[in-house]
Amino acid sequence: MEESTDRPTKKKVVAVVGGGLVGALNACFFAKRGFDVKVFETREDIRQAKIVKGRSINLALSHRGRQALNHVGMEDKIVSQGIPMHARMIHSLSGKQSPIPYGKKGQYILSVDRSNLNKELLTAAETYPNTKLNFDHKLQDWRAETGLMTFVRSDGSEEQIKADLIVGCDGAFSAIRKQFLRRSRFNYSQTYIPHGYMELTIPPINGEFSMKPNYLHIWPRNTFMMIALPNTDKTFTCTLFMPFDEFEKITTGDEVIEFFQKYFPDTIPLIGVDALKRDYFHLPAQAMVSVKCSPYHIGDTCVLMGDAAHAVVPFYGQGMNAGFEDCIVFDEILDQFNDDFSVVLPEYTRVRVPDDHAIADLAMYNYVEMRAHVNSKWFLFRKHVDNFLHFLMPKTLVPLYTMVTFTRTRYHQALERWKWQDKMINRGLLFSATGAVFGGSYLLIKNPPDIDKLIVPAEKMWNSIVALRTS
Incomplete structure (x- = not known):
């Protein structure tokens, strides 16, 4: 990876606050454009840490995230380190397993390790000569008007830096966003769902996977689930x-x-009785929060991306993908307006807010689908209908999951189109059922059955039932 040479010699300074997934990827994007990039992370360098703190829910990498990685030359490397998952594998209470494919043949999402992905992105960012990674730097204060930032290290020392653009990628409890909350006309909401999550591990058996590996396994139990x-x-x-x-x-x-x-x-023989008893109490259940806010920018000096702008619950597998797509959308807008932050930042807010709010809503909806709807015969029937219609009319009727996971259709447009499609398909099914009823009734009227032939078998059945009940 080399620094671009077709940019002005006087580099603007971009300070990326947060060295997580979105922050590290953003550093690559900005460095590739020729900006002087400085990344500030509160934690130590995870590539050297013995214990990596933070969330560890597995990530599902799909098309949006892959497109962003591809833009900075990282897609092939990350994909090679992931495991393809072609379908959901539904585990019933009896132990029966039933696959529900994600899309057309050949389409899959990737199970990737969060920590490893973060390390790879930090290493990629560091290969640019115009990028500097600063660990053990906790943001203490910053000023939108001047771009002046103050950081504190664990030894108590302070460092001040001035940036032309501050990019807040510091997570759902963003320190950058706190300044936004002090300003008028900034809309903000956070919602904790009443459900928590707890992680357990299924070890290998004789060095191999104990279940089929190319699936996202789900145990739906209506009000809760395990994956x-x-x-x-x-x-x-x-x-x-x-x-x-x-x-x-x-x-x-x-x-x-x-x-x-x-x-x-x-799952008991897979996890192990002793491991279950031990690991269940290793850590308490963790909370999940959904964050919405608007606007994503202040003037031409600061912008929010990733969880700092739109933390979502993990049930659509789009949290990381949406954050990565933030990077590529911002880059596309920089191209459109020739790196003019005064135009780029408001445009980014205008374009991105409705999409991120839509995926937040879809993530909430998908939890109900995963823990309850997948048990429904109607849900499975509709899945088959949707896939069949998509096969017949691939450009007209596209399943919601396909739009969200395997395309870059804007999230809010995918949601609107899904609602329209759902209404049309349900109407079509209703008309078909109504037509079948009227057609059957017409045939019965035109060709009435012999009632005498029906009465005798009915009487015999009734007599048998009476005999059974009295025996």
Whole structure:
């Protein structure tokens, strides 16, 4: 990767606050454009840390994220380190397994390791000579009017830097966003869902995967669920999503086993009784928050991206993909307006806010689908209908999941189109059913059956029932 030479010699300074996934990828984007990029991360360098703190829910990389990685030459490397998942594998209470494909043949999402991906992106950012990574730098204060920022290190020392653009990529509890909250006409909301999550591990058996690896495994139980994603070390990371009050009812190891015997009996031999009793109490259930805000910018000096702008619950597998798409959308707008921040930042807010709000809503909806709807025969029937119609009319009728996961259709447009399609398909099914009823009625009227022939078998059936009940 080389620094671009077709930019002005006087470089603008871009300060990226947050060295997580979106921050590290953003550093690559800005460095590629020739900006002087400085990344500031509160934590130590995770590439050298013995224990990496933070969330570890497996990530599902799909088309939007891959497109952003491709833009900075990272797609092939990351894809080679992931595991393709071609379908959901639904585990019933009886242990039966039923696959539900994600899309057309050949379409898949990738299970990727969060920590490894973050390390790869930091290393990629560091290869640009115009990028400097600064770890152990906690943001203490900043000024939108001047671009002046103050950071504090763990030893108590301070450092000030001035930036032409401040990019807040510092997560759902963003320090950058706190300044936004002090300004008028900034809309902000956060919603904690009543469900938490807990991670467990299914180890390999004889060095191999203990379940089929190329699936996202789901145990839907209506009000809660468990999922499992494959890892390259042949383990599965299981995540149990459940209301907090249900987590709190389980207080002993025996109660853990009793709970799993009731709802996830097929996983007990896979996880192991002792491991279940131990790991369930290793960490308490963690909360999940959905954040919406607007605008994403202040003047021409600061902009929010990733979870700092739109934290979403993890049920559509789009949190990282949406954050990565932020990077490529911003880059496209920089191209459109020749790096003029005074025009680029308002345009980014205008374009991106409705999409990020839409994916936040879709992520909430998909939790209900994953834990409950996949058990429904009507849901499965509609899936077949949707896929069949998509096969017949690939450009006219596109399933929602396909639009969200395998295209860059804007999220809010995908949501609107899905609502329209759903209404049209349901009407079509209703008309078809109504037509079948009227057609059947017409045939019965034109060709009435012999009633005498129907009465005799009916009488025999009734007599048999009476005999059984009295025996």
